[in-house]
Amino acid sequence: MNTLYLREERYFKFLDELSREYRVYLPVKAQGQALDCAFGFKAATADYALERYSAVPKDEIIFNEYRTIDPLKSFFSPPKEKVASNFGSPSDIPGDEKVAVFGVKNCDLFSLKIQDFVFLGGAAADPFYEKRRQNILLVSGDCLNFKEVCFCAALDIMPYALEGFDLNMSPLNAGFLVDVGSDKGKEVVKKYASYFLPATDAQLSARQKKREAMLKRLKDHLALHNIPRKEVIPDIVRKGYDSAIWKERMLTCVECGGCNMLCDTCHCFLLSDKKSGNVNEKVRSWDACLYANFTRVAGGANPMKSRYQRLRNRYLKKFDFFPANINLCACCGCGRCIEVCPAKIDIREVLAALAKEASAADGKV
Amino acid sequence: MENIYQPIEGIIEEVITESPTIKTFVVRPQEKFEFRTGQFIELSLPGIGEAPFTPSSDPNIKDKFDVTIMNAGKITSILHNTASNTSVGIRGPYGMGYPLDTFKGKDILIVGGGVGLAPLRSLLLALFGRMPDFGKVIMRYGARSPGDIIYKSLIPQWQQKKNFDMVVTVDRGDETWKGNVGLVTTLLKGLPINMDNAVSIVCGPPIMMKFATLKLLEIGFKPRDIYLSMEKNMSCGLGKCGHCRIGKYYICKDGPVFTYEQLKDLMDIWD
Numbered sequence: 001m002n003t004l005y006l007r008e009e010r011y012f013k014f015l016d017e018l019s020r021e022y023r024v025y026l027p028v029k030a031q032g033q034a035l036d037c038a039f040g041f042k043a044a045t046a047d048y049a050l051e052r053y054s055a056v057p058k059d060e061i062i063f064n065e066y067r068t069i070d071p072l073k074s075f076f077s078p079p080k081e082k083v084a085s086n087f088g089s090p091s092d093i094p095g096d097e098k099v100a101v102f103g104v105k106n107c108d109l110f111s112l113k114i115q116d117f118v119f120l121g122g123a124a125a126d127p128f129y130e131k132r133r134q135n136i137l138l139v140s141g142d143c144l145n146f147k148e149v150c151f152c153a154a155l156d157i158m159p160y161a162l163e164g165f166d167l168n169m170s171p172l173n174a175g176f177l178v179d180v181g182s183d184k185g186k187e188v189v190k191k192y193a194s195y196f197l198p199a200t201d202a203q204l205s206a207r208q209k210k211r212e213a214m215l216k217r218l219k220d221h222l223a224l225h226n227i228p229r230k231e232v233i234p235d236i237v238r239k240g241y242d243s244a245i246w247k248e249r250m251l252t253c254v255e256c257g258g259c260n261m262l263c264d265t266c267h268c269f270l271l272s273d274k275k276s277g278n279v280n281e282k283v284r285s286w287d288a289c290l291y292a293n294f295t296r297v298a299g300g301a302n303p304m305k306s307r308y309q310r311l312r313n314r315y316l317k318k319f320d321f322f323p324a325n326i327n328l329c330a331c332c333g334c335g336r337c338i339e340v341c342p343a344k345i346d347i348r349e350v351l352a353a354l355a356k357e358a359s360a361a362d363g364k365v
Numbered sequence: 366m367e368n369i370y371q372p373i374e375g376i377i378e379e380v381i382t383e384s385p386t387i388k389t390f391v392v393r394p395q396e397k398f399e400f401r402t403g404q405f406i407e408l409s410l411p412g413i414g415e416a417p418f419t420p421s422s423d424p425n426i427k428d429k430f431d432v433t434i435m436n437a438g439k440i441t442s443i444l445h446n447t448a449s450n451t452s453v454g455i456r457g458p459y460g461m462g463y464p465l466d467t468f469k470g471k472d473i474l475i476v477g478g479g480v481g482l483a484p485l486r487s488l489l490l491a492l493f494g495r496m497p498d499f500g501k502v503i504m505r506y507g508a509r510s511p512g513d514i515i516y517k518s519l520i521p522q523w524q525q526k527k528n529f530d531m532v533v534t535v536d537r538g539d540e541t542w543k544g545n546v547g548l549v550t551t552l553l554k555g556l557p558i559n560m561d562n563a564v565s566i567v568c569g570p571p572i573m574m575k576f577a578t579l580k581l582l583e584i585g586f587k588p589r590d591i592y593l594s595m596e597k598n599m600s601c602g603l604g605k606c607g608h609c610r611i612g613k614y615y616i617c618k619d620g621p622v623f624t625y626e627q628l629k630d631l632m633d634i635w636d
Contacts, residue, residue: 086411087374087395087454093366122604123459123618127366241632268607271370271600273414280412282370287607295608297598298416298438303636317610324613 004196024053027064027103043148072108084282095131107332109164111264149335228355252343257288259337372454403462409454423490433483459602472500478569507549
C-alpha cells in the first residue's frame with residue numbers, strides 16, 4: 001500500500017481544495033456521555049460528532065482520538081427517507097453528490113462489510129445505498145485512545161485500519177501519514193499531489209510503535225471485561241437460547257431502540273406509506289428489533305411478544321444469522337449501544353455472562 | 366438504477382366474496398408482471414400501507430392475477446371495503462416459490478388449512494396445467510367450520526380432475542355439513558402414496574403446519590420431502606429490512622417455501 005505524508009500546516013488548505021469537489025464531513029468535539037469503568041480503568045471522556053466542514057470554524061476541527069457518536073451507516077441510509085412515490089413517476093435516486101467523510105474508524109469500516117452485504121447483496125441491490133456508496137470518499141484514522149465502552153480488539157478488530165478505506169490518516173509528529181487504500185483514494189492524492197510527501201521508513205516504524213502501544217493499552221482494559229473470543233461467541237449465544245440471562249437483563253429495558261439506532265451494523269428498516277398532498281409516498285425509516293411490534297403480523301400474532309425474546313433476537317441476529325451467512329459477527333465493538341442504553345444493558349457483560357453459563361454447563365457434562 | 370421500492374400500478378377488476386371474512390381480488394397489473402406459484406407480492410394501498418400476499422391464481426395467466434385475502438388487520442380491512450376499479454400498488458414477486466420441476470415423476474400430497482388454500486389454489490392450477498409430469502396428486506384440506514371453507518364452488522370442479530384426489534374435512538360441522546369432521550391430520554393415514562418417491566406440501570396456520578408436519582414424518586415422509594410455506598411480516602421482500610428472519614434465513618428471500626430439512630434444527634419455527 002502506498003503511504004504518503006501530509007504536514008499539519010497543509011491540512012486545512014487540502015481540506016479547502018477537497019471541499020470544492022466533495023461535501024466534506026469531519027469530526028468536532030461534542031457534548032457526550034462518559035461512562036466510568038466498573039474496574040476503575042481511566043478512559044477518555046470527550047465525544048466527537050461529524051459536521052459539515054463548511055459549517056464549523058476551523059479551530060473546532062480536530063483529529064478524533066476514537067470513533068464519533070454518529071454511526072457511519074447514516075451516510076448511506078439516513079434515519080428516514082422517501083424511497084418511492086406515485087405510480088410511473090420518474091425514479092429519482094438521490095446521492096449524486098460526492099461526499100467525503102473524515103474521522104471514520106476501523107470499527108465503522110468493519111461494519112460497512114455488514115451493511116454492504118445487506119444493501120448491495122440480497123435479492124437485489126438497494127439503489128439508494130449503492131449510489132451513495134459509490135460517491136463517498138472514506139477517510140479513516142488510527143485510534144489514539146479509546147472510550148470505556150470500546151471493545152473492538154476483543155473481536156479481533158484493530159483500533160487502526162488496514163483495509164476498507166479510501167485514505168487513512170495516522171497522526172505522526174506535526175502531520176499525518178496517509179495510506180492510499182483504493183482507486184478513489186489514488187485519484188485524490190494524484191490530483192492534490194503537491195500536498196503530499198513520500199513517507200519515510202522511520203515514519204512508518206514510528207507509527208507501528210504507536211499502534212502497538214495503543215493496542216496494548218486497549219487490551220489491558222479489555223482483559224478486565226472477560227469478553228469471550230469471537231470464535232466461540234456464536235456457539236455461546238446459541239447454547240444460551242433458553243438462558244435466564246435474557247429475562248434478567250431485559251428487566252431494565254425501556255424499549256427505546258437506542259441500541260439499534262446507534263449500532264454500526266444494525267440495518268433493519270420499516271417501510272410505511274403516507275400521503276403528502278397529492279403524492280403517495282413510501283418512506284423508509286430505521287426500525288428496531290427491540291420494539292414490541294417488530295415482528296407483529298396482521299391480526300395481532302407476534303412471534304416475539306415477550307421482551308426477552310427481542311433482546312435474544314438482537315444477539316441471535318448478530319452472532320448467529322451473520323456468522324451463518326457471511327462468517328462475520330455483526331458487532332464491531334464500537335460500544336455505542338452500551339453508551340446509549342439508559343438501562344445499562346452492556347453487550348460485553350451479556351456475552352461474558354453467557355460464556356460463563358456455557359462453560360459451567362460444559363463442566364457439568 | 367432500478368428502484369426496488371417503487372410499486373407498479375394494478376387495478377382491482379373484481380371482488381369475490383369467499384366467506385364472511387375472506388375475499389378474492391382480481392387484479393390487472395398495468396405493466397408486465399409475472400410470478401411463479403408460491404412466490405408472494407407486496408400489495409399496497411397507495412399512501413396507506415402495504416402487506417404481503419401470495420397470489421392464488423394460475424401463474425400461467427399473465428394479464429391478471431387473484432389474491433385471496435382474509436380480513437385480519439389494518440390493510441386487509443380497508444381492502445375488504447374496496448370496490449372494483451380501485452388502484453393498488455404491486456411490488457414483487459418475491460421469494461423462491463414451489464420448485465415444481467423437482468417434483469417431476471413424484472406423487473404429490475398437498476395438505477391445506479383454512480385460508481392456506483389460497484396459495485395452494487395457485488399451486489393446484491399450476492399442477493393441473495402439467496399433470497402428466499407427476500404421479501398421483503392428493504389433496505387434504507381442513508377448515509375450522511363449513512363456513513370457513515374457501516373456493517366452495519371450485520372444489521367440486523377440482524374433484525372431477527383425473528388423477529387428482531381431494532378430501533375436505535372440518536373441525537366442527539353444522540346441521541348442513543355431511544362431510545368429514547376432524548382435524549386435517551386425521552386424513553393423512555393410509556394414503557396410497559409411495560413415500561420413497563413423493564413430496565408433501567403444507568400450507569395453513571402455524572399450529573396446523575406443525576401438527577401436519579409431525580404427522581407426515583410419522584407416516585414416513587423424509588424432512589427433505591416436506592415443503593412448508595412459512596409466513597412472517599415480510600416487508601421489503603428483498604432480504605434487507607430484517608423483519609422476517611428465521612434462523613439463518615429470511616423468509617422473503619430464501620423462502621417463503623422451505624423444506625422441513627432446512628428448518629428442523631431452527632428454534633421456534635411454528636411461532
